[in-house]
Amino acid sequence: MRLPPQIDHELPWGYWLRLERSEGRPDLFFDPDGGEWNSLREAFWFGRLGMPAGDGGPHHDILEILLVILLNLSRANSSESELLFDAFGGNHAAARLFGLWMRSLGLIAPKSPGGSGLRSVTPEGWSAMLMLGATRPQPVRAMRPGGVSVRTLATIGMGPMNDDARMREIEEGSAGWPTAFQRRDVGKRFAIVLVKRDVDAPVPVARTAWSQTFTSERDRDMLYDWICRRVDRWEAWSDLAWGDGGAKLTSHLLSLVLLSEAG
Structure with a gap:
């Protein structure tokens, strides 16, 4: 052609x-x-x-x-x-x-x-x-309230901003997606949760597909920032947790963190 x-x-x-x-x-x-x-x-x-x-x-x-x-x-x-x-x-x-x-x-x-x-x-x-x-x-095209384009996945949170601003932008921007990693405080512990919405269900309620808690807010935010830099992989990671369980995703993310640090 x-x-x-x-x-x-x-x-x-x-x-x-x-x-x-x-x-x-x-x-x-x-x-x-x-x-x-x-x-x-x-x-x-x-x-x-x-x-x-x-x-x-x-x-x-x-x-x-x-x-x-x-x-x-x-x-x-x-x-x-x-x-x-x-x-x-x-x-x-x-x-x-x-x-x-x-x-x-x-x-x-x-x-x-x-x-x-x-x-x-x-x-x-x-x-x-x-x-x-x-x-x-793929069901990703049915994201509410509107479709999430590849342009969004490739560029969200990539502007000239500090870590906190980038995390807040991605956290707020992904609030309506059927798959999103979010930060939550549970008592004196700090958590990252993966929320998945079954867009094919009669009532697409959000469910927690995976969670990880930390004793330090700093440690939690360091991992969340790493996850936010890879927002294009959220759907695949959600499928892994949904199909094979949270422990499988934990092992997968740990391996990826080590590989990314090794360069």
Whole structure:
């Protein structure tokens, strides 16, 4: 698929496609080469990624991994070892293959010419990240009171502010999400709780999926700040606690903290 000479990273990938609507048939997207696509994800999967047409794609599980990588690398505090553990379960070969594939596509690039290790997100990669988030077929799109975009996940709390201000912004901004980490004081103990709202239930009440208490407010806030810097992973961590129990999430977070500290 022919791409624009320069891609505006402020717009979702595929903004240059032409959408045609007519009665009696589904909407179609047309690319500059005359290709016809039923959706932006289909145009990206087949037209951009070059996937074979007979495999029934787009495969959303693969696109989800791609989105996770782009979101992770868009953070200022991205950690290669942390991404390896959190997204690939420690599988070095799979992580390296994904990284090389995304680099060959021009979605990510070395932070320095000829460099290795962590990459940075290119303008097309950022544009693809916005599109994949906006078209994501997941319950996260049903967040109340309004949808939480990938742009929000990638940038919330990332402005020039101190730790306290960043935590307050994220805490207040995530109050209506179906999944949110919150701070609470319980007597003389200080807690972090994971609140999950089952958006598919008849009455989507909020329930505590995980909690951790601390004797020191400072210790609690240090971990909460670490969690807030990774707001794009909250949904995945919530699924882990919801499906495998709070102890599994505690072990997972402890491993991630150690990996992030190790760099």
